Amino acid sequence: MNASRKTALLGMLTAAAVALSFLESLLPVLPFLPPGAKAGFSNIVTMFAAGFWGPLPALTVAVLKSGFVLVTRGATAGAMSLCGGVLSTLVMWLCLKGRCSLLITGVAGAMTHNLAQLGVAIAMTQTPGLVYYLPALMLFAVAAGTVTGLLLKAVWPPLTTLADRLLGPKEKR
Amino acid sequence: MFSAATDKTRPVSPVFCRRWDWLALCLVLAAAVAAFALAGGFAGIPGAAAEVRVEGRAVARLPLTQNATLPVEHNGHHLTVHVADGQVWVNADCPDRLCEGMGPAARPGQSIVCLPAGVSVTVTGAAAPDGVAY
Numbered sequence: 001m002n003a004s005r006k007t008a009l010l011g012m013l014t015a016a017a018v019a020l021s022f023l024e025s026l027l028p029v030l031p032f033l034p035p036g037a038k039a040g041f042s043n044i045v046t047m048f049a050a051g052f053w054g055p056l057p058a059l060t061v062a063v064l065k066s067g068f069v070l071v072t073r074g075a076t077a078g079a080m081s082l083c084g085g086v087l088s089t090l091v092m093w094l095c096l097k098g099r100c101s102l103l104i105t106g107v108a109g110a111m112t113h114n115l116a117q118l119g120v121a122i123a124m125t126q127t128p129g130l131v132y133y134l135p136a137l138m139l140f141a142v143a144a145g146t147v148t149g150l151l152l153k154a155v156w157p158p159l160t161t162l163a164d165r166l167l168g169p170k171e172k173r
Numbered sequence: 174m175f176s177a178a179t180d181k182t183r184p185v186s187p188v189f190c191r192r193w194d195w196l197a198l199c200l201v202l203a204a205a206v207a208a209f210a211l212a213g214g215f216a217g218i219p220g221a222a223a224e225v226r227v228e229g230r231a232v233a234r235l236p237l238t239q240n241a242t243l244p245v246e247h248n249g250h251h252l253t254v255h256v257a258d259g260q261v262w263v264n265a266d267c268p269d270r271l272c273e274g275m276g277p278a279a280r281p282g283q284s285i286v287c288l289p290a291g292v293s294v295t296v297t298g299a300a301a302p303d304g305v306a307y
């Protein structure tokens with residue numbers, strides 16, 4: 001009973017993360033940014049999971065989402081998604097635990113996401129010169145993280161209600 | 174494991190922005206713009222050559238003044254590096270084809286990378302000898 005309720009919530013969150021990540025992959029590649037420069041809108045879901053539920057479910061959502069990316073978009077995209085997703089989820093969890101605002105948490109998450117992916121790109125192509133893109137990536141991360149924070153602020157109350165309903169009475173969790 | 178956060182630890186109604194947040198972000202933005210400017214991002218200097226690397230190993234240096242096409246194959250993926258009108262771009266048969274979207278590059282420091290193939294093309298600024306193939 002209890003476990004199936006948690007699985008249901010986990011499944012719902014993962015589906016939302018996968019959908020957001022898929023929608024994002026339809027957006028055109030931004031010129032002058034290295035591959036993997038992503039707005040990271042699925043961070044909205046992992047950030048919510050981290051804040052509402054805890055680090056372990058949030059990381060599970062991030063890993064499952066990367067699994068989908070691996071299957072649908074290949075090994076490189078999967079590795080990028082895994083590194084970016086896991087690290088940014090950890091950072092966002094720490095931020096929320098430290099009572100940072102959604103704005104700061106969103107920006108920190110986006111920065112970590114893009115930094116991790118730049119790191120993977122540098123490692124995979126052995127091209128340290130890619131750090132040239134670091135400033136552009138950080139500018140991009142501030143914008144993307146602000147949007148993530150704003151969106152999460154908007155969907156936090158309905159998401160909390162939904163998650164509470166899925167998980168059932170508090171004393172039984 | 175997977176226990177729901179208690180009401181005490183859960184930020185029930187999280188704040189979007191606190192007092193000094195915007196200031197902190199402005200500092201980050203200023204630092205990023207300064208770093209971009211220092212790297213010559215605004216200078217508009219034309220690049221001299223495109224260095225093609227496979228897994229970090231330089232395989233060719235194509236001067237941007239000279240139109241050229243260079244096939245590169247690695248990890249089972251095929252890329253074609255094109256140079257024309259002082260710009261460099263690639264076509265590829267890799268699965269994500271993000272590399273195609275990264276071009277054209279023309280300024281020193283700019284790169285085009287194909288992660289599945291492990292290939293990178295970086296524009297350099299220094300004047301280079303013509304068409305050296307390693």
Ligand SMILES: [Zn+2]
Binds near residue numbers: 269271288289290
């Ligand atoms: Zn490619």
